[in-house]
Amino acid sequence: MNRVMEKKLSDEETIAEGFSVGEAVRRRDWKLLRKLSLRPGGFGKERFSAWLFLVNANGAIDDDPDDPKLPKHGEAGEEHDDDSDPEFMHPDEHQIRLDTNRSFVLYPSEEQRDRAELQSDLNDLITTVFRKHPRLNYFQGYHDIVTVIYLTLPEPHRLRVCEKLSLHRLRDAMGTGLEPVIAQLRILKLLLRLADKPFSELLESNTPLPYYALSNLLTLFSHDVPTLPLIQHIFDYLLCRPPIISVYLVAAITLVRKDEALILEEEGEDGMLHSLLSSLPYFSDERSTNISEDTSDAEVEGTDTILNNLSSTGCDEVTLENDSLLVTATNESTNQDTDANEGFTEKPALIQHSEDEQRQCINAEKLEVSLNDNEDLGDRIKVDERAASTSPGDSPPRAQRKTTYLPQILEQADELFTRYPPTHPDLHVSSILGPRSVVFTWSEIQDELLGDEEAEAIVSQPEFVVLAYRDPEETDRRKEHDRGESVSALKPPRKTPLHLGSRTLLLTGVAVAGVAVAVYSLKTRGGVRGRVDDLKKAGQWLTELLNTQIHPF
């Protein structure tokens, strides 16, 4: 069976010019790796070498296991089990312990009995990262990211990969506050407006910022993706692209749930949009045509079904659907014993084909043809919108439990990136994020990356990571409706003015021609840090930005 699979994989590699992941790494060919990351299963067995390369963690491992700063192994689940010198302890270690004690919930299921041991190892790994880089701050959800690293890479490489990933990709989120991820939400909102204006209006009427995406953006999807092979594939995809690609992937996932969102709106349940969109669709990493009809649920349509869907996504009820009857299996389904599809052998795809859905499938096929023919992307997007929208006269596309083909979503995120790159003027990326954000400091060229020390120092300069950006449309709407920033709770928000927290000080930061006045809200009391040299840096950054094309493809 494995040989058959290898043959199949190698056939698919012809798309990627006949090269394997290993060869792409040897050639330091990012473009090829990006193509290979789109294959079902991603990098598969060659993931290990690819990740080391992609996070620039190939160097020698020189950590001293007897370093007094590093945590000593202790009993699982106990606090203060570490006899390290308190001087070296990181202030976030208590929170880290609380979260690692709640880790390994979704996977790996076959090792449940060793859960406490895994948690203890994970805690040591994370604690070591923070003791080595004390200026980094821990955020809840970081432990989900490190769980994926832990389960993917062998022991001697985990620490280095976590350090590099933290310093050069996750750094924005490792300051003291949430401002950088809120900034990403702003960019996401603008991206959704570009990609699908009417849908974005529905979403914005529910919540002025797409808060539902917070967990996925913060944790690189690792908090909610239900199986290890799927999240590994998503990491394959993300790691060979610039850090901002997460925003595009969230946007693609949001757009694919448009039908479900419209049903909620139609049924007056738009208050549930937050729950719908903060959960993930059922992903599959094989192009399955398995059709399952859950006869017991066939009559139960509409919102209830979606709500059931929600409850089982990323939660401990994920196996509830296992009893469903598998009606049709095609030759594709014989591939289920590959590593990449692990987890889906247990959970067959649940698809109820409504007429609308079938129409969409046909449209989707047409779309693929048009992509392969290199037709204008604009046409493709237009067709996409038509396929996804439902006219009021149609019978609503109810009870959709469709499985979303992961590689297709990843390609859709790439298409969004190509069509609306971060340099697109309407995304305002350089007005929302500062010059020291990972979005601007990250590079696939090793020599252009910041040094580790320099990168760590940036977390104490938050005013150069996030700028104050006011969305003109948002401001107008607020004036019109005086609605504040609350997430819809199925009723209108209180008509009281927005009240800024007493801890929130608005501090003037940098002001550069062509860039909106940079204001950064700092939680701590601090002075205005608009020093002359910083201003110079910001000016230089702007020039660089104007001269640089951020384009991975």
Add this chain to the structure above:
Amino acid sequence: MLQKRSLMKVIILGDSGVGKTSLMNQYVNKRFTNQYKATIGADFLTKEITVDDKQVTMQLWDTAGQERFQSLGVAFYRGADCCVLVYDVNSSKSFETLDSWRDEFLIQASPRDPENFPFVVLGNKIDVEENKRQVTQKRAMTWCQSKGNIPYFETSAKEAINVEQAFQTIAKNALQQQDTDDIYENDYPDPITIKPDSNPSYGCNC
């Protein structure tokens, strides 16, 4: 025939790991597992309940406990009808931070009448052995009295002790708060119609 229901919004706050998600799930889904993940950001469950012969949809917002997520309060707290403050009776620190959780809530939710806004305090994890307990009932009740007689319950999400009773009080106080607000705000449109559903519906259990 659709039936109009009103909706109440309840926010659950407290330090990381005190059992906010567990309490909410015990109340809504009647079950406990020690396999809840840490909550990132915020999410909610809803439950259809009857209070004083009124049918109400209770929307319970579960929030992340780490301090950095407090800045999301402006987005999530507004429009709340009741705030539940949870601490772990086996952790003094989680009790001592109740003050700042309460203050931060009032700042960010900016209720019309902060003095009389309904809070309920839950001292959770009373199932843990007695010698681990760090906060006495007396100490907790003294604090609650000093903050305008906040109702106080000692609960165990694990063993379903006092959870139902606590949430009944939460529901009553939230409803009362809505009635008070209605006196202020007659210009509110009717509550949005919600499809009747006898089962609890929920967002995410994580």
